[in-house]
Amino acid sequence: MKLATREIIRNIDRQSIEEYGVLGLVLMENAGRAASSVILGEFPRARSAAVFAGGGNNGGDGFVIARHLRSAGLEVTAYLASDPEKLAGDALTNYNALRSAGAEIVKLNGRCTNYVEADVVVDALLGTGLTRDVEGFYAKVIRFINGLAAPKVAVDLPSGLDADTGFPLGEAVKADVTVTFVLPKLGLAVYPGIDYAGRVYVADITTPKFLEEDIPYELITYDSIRGYVAPREGDTHKGTYGHLLILAGSPGKTGAAMLVARGAGRVGTGLVTVGVPSGLNPIFEGSLLEAMTEPLPESVDGCLGKDALDYVLNVLLKNKTALVIGPGISTEGEIKEFVNEIVLCCEAPVVIDADGITVIAQEPGVLKEMKAPCVLTPHPGEMSRLTGATTKEVQRNRVEIARDFAAMYNVYVVLKGARTVVAEPGGRVFVNPTGNPGMATGGTGDVLSGVIGGLLAQRLDPRGACSLGVFAHGLAGDMCREAVGEAGMLAGDIAEMVPGALREISLGEEGEFGGREFFITVR
Numbered sequence: 001m002k003l004a005t006r007e008i009i010r011n012i013d014r015q016s017i018e019e020y021g022v023l024g025l026v027l028m029e030n031a032g033r034a035a036s037s038v039i040l041g042e043f044p045r046a047r048s049a050a051v052f053a054g055g056g057n058n059g060g061d062g063f064v065i066a067r068h069l070r071s072a073g074l075e076v077t078a079y080l081a082s083d084p085e086k087l088a089g090d091a092l093t094n095y096n097a098l099r100s101a102g103a104e105i106v107k108l109n110g111r112c113t114n115y116v117e118a119d120v121v122v123d124a125l126l127g128t129g130l131t132r133d134v135e136g137f138y139a140k141v142i143r144f145i146n147g148l149a150a151p152k153v154a155v156d157l158p159s160g161l162d163a164d165t166g167f168p169l170g171e172a173v174k175a176d177v178t179v180t181f182v183l184p185k186l187g188l189a190v191y192p193g194i195d196y197a198g199r200v201y202v203a204d205i206t207t208p209k210f211l212e213e214d215i216p217y218e219l220i221t222y223d224s225i226r227g228y229v230a231p232r233e234g235d236t237h238k239g240t241y242g243h244l245l246i247l248a249g250s251p252g253k254t255g256a257a258m259l260v261a262r263g264a265g266r267v268g269t270g271l272v273t274v275g276v277p278s279g280l281n282p283i284f285e286g287s288l289l290e291a292m293t294e295p296l297p298e299s300v301d302g303c304l305g306k307d308a309l310d311y312v313l314n315v316l317l318k319n320k321t322a323l324v325i326g327p328g329i330s331t332e333g334e335i336k337e338f339v340n341e342i343v344l345c346c347e348a349p350v351v352i353d354a355d356g357i358t359v360i361a362q363e364p365g366v367l368k369e370m371k372a373p374c375v376l377t378p379h380p381g382e383m384s385r386l387t388g389a390t391t392k393e394v395q396r397n398r399v400e401i402a403r404d405f406a407a408m409y410n411v412y413v414v415l416k417g418a419r420t421v422v423a424e425p426g427g428r429v430f431v432n433p434t435g436n437p438g439m440a441t442g443g444t445g446d447v448l449s450g451v452i453g454g455l456l457a458q459r460l461d462p463r464g465a466c467s468l469g470v471f472a473h474g475l476a477g478d479m480c481r482e483a484v485g486e487a488g489m490l491a492g493d494i495a496e497m498v499p500g501a502l503r504e505i506s507l508g509e510e511g512e513f514g515g516r517e518f519f520i521t522v523r
Contacts, residue, residue: 001202001224001519003217003431004183006128006163012182016207024090027205028057031156032064032094034203034522035179039065039120039153040072042177042199046119048075052145054125054138054159055082060091061155062124063098070103077104079113081125081141110137112144121145121152123173125159128185133170134160142171154178157185158196165397166193181205184519186217186399189431190419203522216428217399219518220471222508228460228468229506241270242321242457246291246450247312247342249276250303253328254283256354259443259491260327261291263450266498267472269457275316277302305334306341313345322349322457326356327446335359340366349373349456349465353449354382361385367409373462377414377449403429412462414452414470416445422466430467433518434474438481443491448473451498468505475501475513 004012016022039049049069053062063078070076078098084107087095099105106113123145125138134142142160145152152175157163160172166187178197180188187193188200218224233240244264249257257274264272271292276284278295279302285293294316299305317323323346329335339359343350349372352360357378360366364386367374376386380398384391387405394401395417402415406423415421418437422430451473455465476497480489483497501513508514 001219001221002183002212002215003186003189003219004215005186005217006131008215009128009163009182009185012207012211015211020208022206022208025093027207028060028090028094029064030205031061031181031203033068034181034205035061035153035155036065036068036072038177038179038201038203038522039069039122042153043120043151046074048118049077049120049122050116050118050150051076051078051122052125052141053078053080055086055091056127056129057091058124058127058155058159059087060094062122063091063094065122065124065155066103067094067098067101070101077106077116077118079106079108079116081108081138108141112140116148118150121148121150122155123152123159123175124155125173128157128163130160130162130169134172135170139171142173146174151176154197156180157188161187161193161196163187164399166190166196167396168192168196172196177201179203179522182207183212183215184219186431189219189433190398194419199520201520201522218428218430220422220430220432220467221518222505222514222516225464225468225471226505226508228464229502231506238270241268242454242459243271243273243319244269244453244457245316245320245323246272246274246453247304247323247325248274248327248329249280249284250328250330251277251280253330254280255443256328256446257284258287259446259495260324260450260453261288262492262495263447263498264324264454264457265290265450266495267451267454267469267502268499269454272454273316273320275304275308275312277304299334301330301333303330303333303335304338306337309338309341312342317346317348320348320457321459322351322453324351324353324449324453326352326359327354327449329355331355331358336362343370343374345371347371349375349462351375351377351449351453351456353377353445357382358385364409367411373412375412375414375452375456375462375466377416377445377452379416379445383415399423399429399431403427412466414448414466416448420470420474422470424463432467432470432474434471435477436481436486438486438489439474439477439494441489441491444477444494447491447495450495472498472501472505475504478513479504
């Protein structure tokens with residue numbers, strides 16, 4: 001499912017009207033009718049509605065909704081937050097139609113009424129075009145709406161929410177249901193917009209579908225990744241499914257390397273080899289039963305260093321189909337030279353994670369010189385190190401920061417967190433809807449790097465490995481939550497659920513989790 005920014009949706013509206021002859025009145029009527037249908041379906045016992053309308057097209061949608069709800073037998077009051085003398089175009093036409101129908105319209109005249117009695121409240125104040133903080137009277141109306149006890153339905157977007165980032169611009173309506181038009185807005189697919197939107201319905205209002213073809217933002221869905229989960233042929237062997245090399249671990253951080261190996265094994269990788277400092281090898285040999293270990297020369301601090309370079313480059317990397325480097329590998333001593341040289345020389349796809357990202361952040365230009373496709377899997381703090389932006393800035397604009405970095409350095413970026421973002425070098429961005437707060441525990445990122453690395457080792461293209469990897473990893477977390485709850489969920493538990501997640505993805509509608517609609521389509 002495509003996701004739209006405010007600029008994209010503005011262009012679709014403009015082209016629909018100016019170039020393809022779809023009347024603005026038709027679009028507004030379709031939007032209002034779809035929203036009223038959702039309201040009646042969501043709240044079948046509602047007998048009254050309060051519609052708060054602004055002065056633009058969002059308010060025009062509200063007038064159409066009020067008319068349809070009134071026709072359905074509800075007692076409807078429309079509260080006009082703007083000067084009716086300033087209404088124009090299609091919004092004015094629908095305001096006059098509502099007034100001619102005899103509906104009750106209350107002109108707020110710069111004051112919020114102290115008493116509103118309604119079974120449902122409709123927010124049609126502000127639309128997707130908002131770019132600056134809500135102030136003055138509109139801010140007061142939004143606070144008033146949020147204080148009402150009745151359930152709230154937002155039209156297209158909760159008023160005050162940034163359509164692109166999902167952050168409130170000063171004040172924003174906290175809706176129980178949002179009915180958005182044409183496409184989900186990007187801000188409804190990421191946090192904190194998700195918390196403001198409630199259940200999101202997507203309504204087709206008859207804009208031409210071909211106008212959506214080149215949109216670079218997309219929600220990952222079962223349908224979009226099911227093709228990456230192919231059934232295994234009978235006449236195959238472990239070599240068919242690739243050989244992943246993992247360079248990870250240091251004193252005190254052996255668990256990171258082990259979790260990468262578990263993630264890779266559970267996603268179906270044929271062979272996994274873990275290269276570790278020689279002093280730690282006995283720990284790994286006693287713990288990793290399905291993976292091979294390779295003791296490597298270590299530096300004076302017990303970590304991997306330049307003495308291991310020749311063997312890794314000339315022996316270990318041979319015949320490997322992918323590499324994961326970085327989890328728990330340390331950031332001190334000789335590790336910078338080790339990491340940089342490995343990623344520059346490796347000819348198989350590379351996943352750089354954790355400490356490896358911190359090392360690369362000191363000299364990110366190395367990424368431009370790599371021979372092979374590269375995937376970076378930073379959390380927000382590591383993305384901050386890579387870009388120089390603060391962690392807060394990264395979190396406020398996750399999609400664009402990931403997209404810009406991927407394009408600048410010709411890499412794939414998997415920006416982890418609630419609603420993980422996958423950004424491609426060519427500018428496409430995918431938002432992952434799976435996962436839950438129980439996954440906020442140490443080691444889950446290591447499992448993810450193993451999952452993505454394992455898929456790359458099985459020769460999936462980087463887009464498929466990243467998209468399927470984050471979706472399956474998050475779905476495994478969701479399945480784990482069902483089994484044990486969120487509190488106390490461990491990274492190893494999630495790794496164990498990965499095969500079941502892949503099965504659910506392949507089953508689609510038949511599985512317990514398969515076929516979930518993350519946005520509800522209004523047919």
